[in-house]
Amino acid sequence: MKKTFVLLLTFILTIFCISCSAAGTGETADIVRIGDSTGDWGFPSPYGMYSRGPGYIRMSLIFDTLIWKDKEGNVIPMLAESYDYDEEGNTYTFKLREDIKWHDGEPFDASDVIFTFNYIKEHPWVWVDPGSIKSVTQDGSYVVKIALNKKYAPFLNNIAGTLPIIPEHIWKNIREPLSYTGDDALTGTGPFILKDYNNSEGSYLYEANPGYYYGRVNIEKLVFVKVSGETTPAMLESGEIDAGSIPADVAEDLKDKGFIMEEEPPVWAAKLIINHHSNDLLKEKSFRHALAYAIDRKQIVEISQRGFAVEGSAGLMPPANSLWYNENIPQYEYSIEKTRQLIEDLGWTEGEGGYYSKDGDMLSLELAVSQGDFERDGQIVKENLEKAGIKIDLVSYESKTLDNMIENWNFDLAISGHGGLGGDPESLNSVVIDGGFNSVRYYENEELVGLMQAQLEEMDTMLRKEMVYEIQEMYAEELPSITLYYPKWFWAHNEKANIFYTEGGISTGIPIPINKIAFLEK
């Protein structure tokens, strides 16, 4: 009898323990840790974030936009539960959800949306140009009408799906948004609330927003930690991080070990930026052509990228963006003879050491690269150009210093890059004629500038496609920068971090697999 009782008790206890542990694991992974090689991407408020993709991603976890994108790149509702476009009046009408609250408990409504659009007119926000917006009005507390002063094809993607809506009750008192880092600066409606940010360590700690209107957040905490790309595989294997960008060489190995691999479409462009603004020699289009012929892009892909990249297109748009890529652009196939011919046509003669010179001055340029990122590419470009008779002084700078130098035209040649080319072709405008260090700011060809502006107003996709094709041809001819390659990047993650790439990229085309809806219950 006693023995039966003990057995029964043991059985009951075992069942109890099993059920407890099952309940413990539940649907919620406790903490998801993501490794990042840079670490600090700025204070994650709309105005405090560093103006690159990872900065936007960190901000987007806290602040929501009117609409968003799912894994396939389809527009999905977010703050707005539906939208409608009136072609005649050129007006978008957004019906907002009525159950949304800011992180501080205040209700969200149309006045916040109107306030945000007005605020970015007063305090420009680099990701959205409000120039195309005529008026933003409300029709009741939960309907917003946005009238445009001209047709603007990428409105949904680049404004409604990019602009983070900020709370009026907080931001109406903030006069210096760029430097404001008060506690309430991070009050959003998003799925996460920031609990800790350490800029020196490059770490971010987010906690799930328990009352998130769009769905239950399936993790409790999300952490970004600074981890070098090389140590990421080891840290993934040891379980110290759950996801991270890994060197392409180990992708297969990690896949064999059970990690899930996310291969990013190669839409990030590594470019040779040319100072066509203040360097007289580089203002010469034919000299830029000479540079393009001298650089063996195939060699860079095969050696420095070890085959994990796609050769750059002279028209800038990557082949992976199949909707908008023009495959008939004449590329500058590697030819030292053509380079030499073009340089000699400009009056340079071959002199001492095989380098060209004119009026006693050697043809010499400085090539700046950021530390660690493009050093190997820089070495190959230097060798290519020196073989063609152009003396190159290769110098490396800290990446943000180099961004600053590029923005202020304080360089000759530089290797840098940007993403955003996987989505709407407005990205071409932002990296060709808009401001900022990511843009080549090329205005010499008025026809090109005009066409770029006109394509934004073309609502017919086929007609717009023709215009974008022509833009690529003209860009390839003007060549304000030389696209070297589009790297293939890999992210590895375990099942805990259920991340994915978004077709066409997040927002304006950010090719990072951290879409906030990945952390929501399906």
Added chain:
Amino acid sequence: MHISVKDNLKRDKSARAGLAIIAVLILFSMITPFFSGNPEAFSRSIFLRPGLNNILGTNDLGQDIFSRLAHGLRTSLMVSIGVGVIATSISLLMGVSSGFIGGIYDIIVMRIIDAFLVMPSIIILILLSVFIRPATVTMIILISLLCWPEGARIIRGQTLALKEKRHIYSARTFGAKKTYILFRHIIPDLGNIIVVSFIHNARTAVFLEAGMAFIGISSITTISLGTIMHNAFKFYYLPVWLWWFLPPGILLSMILLSFTFLGNLMEKLIDPRLNNA
């Protein structure tokens, strides 16, 4: 008292080993680059394993690692010897002049030395490299400017002691000029300390240059043991580290070890008490 360096070297096995290692390394760095090929040449044969054509395989740019190692060793030794000469010369100049002249000049020099000694060299080098391009020659100058104070302090102390020696008094009594005393008596008597200072500075230079290069603060085009390790470290998750990362590390350790052995011998010569230890 006359001390025979040669006799002591014969007796000290570790110092003999140190001298042999450094001699072999210098010889290797001088001869090998002539037949090891172009260390800059790229090829599409990346990450080749060690073989007949490439003794230590190839790196991520398809460059011959053995050739780069030979050139890198040459750079590291050049920095080491360059800093040894320059920093020791500054130490000698400042230390001897300070001890010999004395007075307010001595006080000023000593305060400058104190200021230099409390500054962390590696931090200063990192800060300076933001403004000055860290090429080989600039690295030699920068490291020299940070290495001299320690030697100068020791040389000054020894100069003060020598000044009070009987033979210096005698020379003065016989009307010897200051310059004569300095060059005929004091500097020759500082011989062993100068050698110790040289070895110490050379050893510090190798370590600092490699450290700076390893953390990425050096010219991209410079080939040194530190830059080789810096580039190899990016691929340590691949087996290439065995023939890419390890050899420069071993060479670096050998240089440091040989300088340490030689330094120990010289210290024993200066301080005979160490012989009994």
